[in-house]
Amino acid sequence: xxERSESEVIVKARNVHKSFxxxxxxxxxxxxxxxxxxxxxxxxxxxxKTTLLRLINQMETLTGxxxxxxxxxxxxxxxxxxxxxxxxKDIARQRSYVGMVFQRFNLFPHKTALExxxxxxxxxxKKSKADAIFRARDLLQQVGLSEKESAYPxxxxxxxxxxxxxxxxxxxxxxxxxxxxxxxxxxxELVGEVLTVMKTLASEGVTMIxxxxxxxxxxxxxxxxxxxxxxxxxxxGPPAEVIDNPKEERTRTFLRRVLKP
Amino acid sequence: MSLTxxxxxxxxxxxxxxxxxxxxxxxxxxxxxAMLVHQLxxxxxxxxxxxxxxxxxxxxxxxxxxxxxxxTVAAMVFGVLLGILLAVxxxxxxxxxxxxxxxxIWFFRGMPRYVLLAILGGAGAFFAGGLIVIGVPYDxxxxxxxxxxxxxxIGTIDANVLFSSYAGAVLGLGLSEAAYMAEIARSGILxxxxxxxxxxxxxxMSRSQTMRRIVLPQAMRVIVPPTGNETIAMFKxxxxxxxxxxxxxxxxxLHSIGTAYYKLVPVxxxxxxxxxxxxxxxxxxxxxxxxxxxxxxxxxxxxxxxQAKAASATSGETPLMFPGSDx
Numbered sequence: 001x002x003e004r005s006e007s008e009v010i011v012k013a014r015n016v017h018k019s020f021x022x023x024x025x026x027x028x029x030x031x032x033x034x035x036x037x038x039x040x041x042x043x044x045x046x047x048x049k050t051t052l053l054r055l056i057n058q059m060e061t062l063t064g065x066x067x068x069x070x071x072x073x074x075x076x077x078x079x080x081x082x083x084x085x086x087x088x089k090d091i092a093r094q095r096s097y098v099g100m101v102f103q104r105f106n107l108f109p110h111k112t113a114l115e116x117x118x119x120x121x122x123x124x125x126k127k128s129k130a131d132a133i134f135r136a137r138d139l140l141q142q143v144g145l146s147e148k149e150s151a152y153p154x155x156x157x158x159x160x161x162x163x164x165x166x167x168x169x170x171x172x173x174x175x176x177x178x179x180x181x182x183x184x185x186x187x188x189e190l191v192g193e194v195l196t197v198m199k200t201l202a203s204e205g206v207t208m209i210x211x212x213x214x215x216x217x218x219x220x221x222x223x224x225x226x227x228x229x230x231x232x233x234x235x236x237g238p239p240a241e242v243i244d245n246p247k248e249e250r251t252r253t254f255l256r257r258v259l260k261p
Numbered sequence: 262m263s264l265t266x267x268x269x270x271x272x273x274x275x276x277x278x279x280x281x282x283x284x285x286x287x288x289x290x291x292x293x294x295a296m297l298v299h300q301l302x303x304x305x306x307x308x309x310x311x312x313x314x315x316x317x318x319x320x321x322x323x324x325x326x327x328x329x330x331x332x333t334v335a336a337m338v339f340g341v342l343l344g345i346l347l348a349v350x351x352x353x354x355x356x357x358x359x360x361x362x363x364x365x366i367w368f369f370r371g372m373p374r375y376v377l378l379a380i381l382g383g384a385g386a387f388f389a390g391g392l393i394v395i396g397v398p399y400d401x402x403x404x405x406x407x408x409x410x411x412x413x414x415i416g417t418i419d420a421n422v423l424f425s426s427y428a429g430a431v432l433g434l435g436l437s438e439a440a441y442m443a444e445i446a447r448s449g450i451l452x453x454x455x456x457x458x459x460x461x462x463x464x465x466m467s468r469s470q471t472m473r474r475i476v477l478p479q480a481m482r483v484i485v486p487p488t489g490n491e492t493i494a495m496f497k498x499x500x501x502x503x504x505x506x507x508x509x510x511x512x513x514x515l516h517s518i519g520t521a522y523y524k525l526v527p528v529x530x531x532x533x534x535x536x537x538x539x540x541x542x543x544x545x546x547x548x549x550x551x552x553x554x555x556x557x558x559x560x561x562x563x564x565x566x567x568q569a570k571a572a573s574a575t576s577g578e579t580p581l582m583f584p585g586s587d588x
Contacts, residue, residue: 059459088468096465106460110478120464123474165460172464 004238005034005223010070010176010207011056017064018051025051027231028065033176033224036205040218042242043228044254049211052228053178056209057098058091070097070175096124099169103181105161107153113140113164114149117171124172132171139167143197159190163197170201177201179210215259219243227251312527316534321514325535328510332430333496339435340495341488344442351447362443369440374433378504381433385421392417430499430507438495445487449480481554489547493540500532511535 011033018026026048033039041049054060056067058075067074074094076083086094107116117136121127127135140146143163153161162182169177179198183191195217202208202221212218218225218239225242227235227250235248246252301307315321350362369377385391396414397403404411423429453476461471500512507513512532519528 057463059463092462092465092467095463098463100460100463102456102460104456106454106456108457108460108475108479119474120466123470124465168460168464 005037007035007037009033009068010035010037011209012068013052013056013065014067015065016052016055016062016067018048018055018060019063025231026055029228029231029233031226031233033207033209035207037223038202038208038210038221039224039226040222040239041209041211041226041228042213042218042254043234047228048231049226049228050180053180053209053211056176057095057100057178059100069094092124096120096172097175099172099174099177101162101165101169101177101179101182103184105153105158105165105185107161107165107168109153112150112152113145113156116153116164117168120168120172135171136167139170140164142170142200143167144193157190158186159193162186162194166194166197166201170206175207177206177208179208179212181211181213183212183214213258215243215255227254229254306526307530308524308527311522311524312531312534315515315518315528316531318514318518321511321518321531324509324511324514327427328430328502328507328513329496329499329535330539332427332434332499332502332510333492335427335431336434336438337492337495339431340438340442340491341446343435343439345446347439347443348446348450351443352450366440366443369437370444372437374437374498375501375504377437378430378433378501381424381429382505384424385419388420391420393420393423425505425507427507427509429505430502430510433505434495434498434502438491441491442488445484445491446480449482449484450476452483453479478554482551485550485554486547489543489550492547493543496539496543497536 009032011031013029013031016026016029016031017024025046029048029052031039031052041052043049051060055062056069056074062075066076072094075086075091077086077090078084107113108119111119114133114136117139118129118132121132121135122129137146137149140149143166145160145163145167148156148160148164153164156164166177166182182198183194186194191214195214198208198210198217199221210217210222222239225236225239226233227242227246227248229250235242235246235251241247242251243255246255347362347365350358351366353359353362388394394414394417396412400413401411404413424432450472457475457479458471461475462468466474499510502510503513503516515528515532516525519525
């Protein structure tokens with residue numbers, strides 16, 4: 001195995017299981033993400049990669065296994081050898097440490113770009129309005145949308161909406177950013193602007209877990225690539241190993257399909 | 262170029278298709294309308310001076326302000342608040358709460374308001390001596406378990422007085438309205454894309470913050486149009502309060518004048534004028550509210566799936582998904 005970052009662990013998932021009714025989507029997954037790392041989850045649809053991402057931010061509840069974020073067990077608390085379900089308030093606090101970017105952007109349509117970015121700061125972190133607006137303008141500039149601060153989401157292109165959504169998540173100063181197929185709903189000519197923002201974040205040392213089919217992004221930006229299929233991790237390692245020199249037949253089959261020129 | 266092409270004019274001057282059927286329809290409609298308008302002036306049954314005199318009687322004006330307008334506002338406030346509570350109960354993870362809300366809605370949607378008000382007017386019969394006793398439930402039983410004989414009671418209210426007052430009117434109409442508002446509020450909340458809740462929760466917002474700041478403001482776009490219809494229907498339904506009976510209400514007062522003077526048509530016309538004028542003003546208020554809650558949706562270039570769904574739900578005047586707006 002290639003050498004891997006030795007920095008502090010942000011996410012530790014062990015023996016993670018998730019079922020929806022009779023359908024078992026995750027069948028015992030282990031994942032470790034270190035501070036400052038970009039981890040890309042690859043795999044065919046239905047492989048469980050989006051479910052794994054949503055479990056980390058408690059959009060779904062675990063069926064089995066444990067996940068720690070920042071050394072804190074998520075969803076449950078362990079006291080005297082027993083697990084206690086966390087209160088809604090505690091779960092909300094844990095979620096506020098993790099930023100999430102969705103495939104369908106999910107911007108608040110009744111709020112302007114600026115208001116979308118100030119909302120969490122005002123309601124969750126209780127910042128002053130002036131501070132929240134200052135931070136929001138700074139973030140809008142980072143994603144190249146300063147002139148769009150008073151536009152409503154419906155007046156923005158898909159790429160612009162996704163960049164506002166990234167700014168909205170960053171405004172909470174998360175320890176970790178999750179990206180769930182952030183470019184899959186975009187027209188091809190708009191994919192580049194979102195990937196550029198994500199590359200900048202990666203170069204600034206933001207810890208990221210990205211579910212994507214953009215192989216060039218994975219190869220260029222990822223520190224660690226995880227290939228999943230059928231609810232298990234088939235193979236993981238640096239992109240030079242997993243993408244350019246895969247050991248497993250299932251990985252090779254998948255890559256042949258997505259990399260076909 | 263030797264042969265010159267005919268010059269093509271920049272404007273089109275063509276003979277339109279004739280629609281003789283449409284012309285006939287217009288003529289018939291105009292004739293019928295003219296007959297009706299003519300009747301307004303020449304038919305002696307329209308006793309206009311009497312109509313206007315009836316409209317300006319003090320009890321009628323008082324009845325309009327208190328019995329019609331104030332009861333409408335109070336019953337709607339009561340109905341909307343109870344309706345939202347019922348909608349939340351209907352979506353509760355708890356089976357008992359869901360079931361109770363379901364039974365409530367089933368009962369009050371099935372009850373005609375006139376019958377409901379008549380029952381409420383006679384509800385004194387359900388209370389011993391026509392008195393409603395206020396105190397701790399099952400007080401005698403609880404105290405006897407402790408070995409004490411006695412009661413824990415604060416006071417009594419005369420049921421017959423209560424139910425045939427404005428309070429009874431608001432109670433009767435509001436209880437009925439809550440059942441319809443519950444379904445309207447529920448479909449409004451369900452019309453908001455699930456991704457909106459997820460995005461808000463992902464920021465670390467609590468369930469109630471998410472509901473108040475993200476879901477309800479968007480649900481309002483779906484909730485406001487049928488609620489406006491409900492308000493207009495409610496204000497018309499105040500004429501049913503004679504079933505209680507509530508004397509301090511406009512229609513009751515106008516009807517009394519009509520029977521006393523044997524001039525029923527003029528007072529009915531007087532009521533019509535009041536109702537139509539009020540409905541017109543309410544309609545204007547409603548379109549203002551719809552514009553207010555439609556912020557961020559006008560001139561949409563790339564609406565998300567959720568927006569498109571919500572927009573299609575409000576495009577019709579009264580969406581079919583609201584069985585509550587049909588009375």
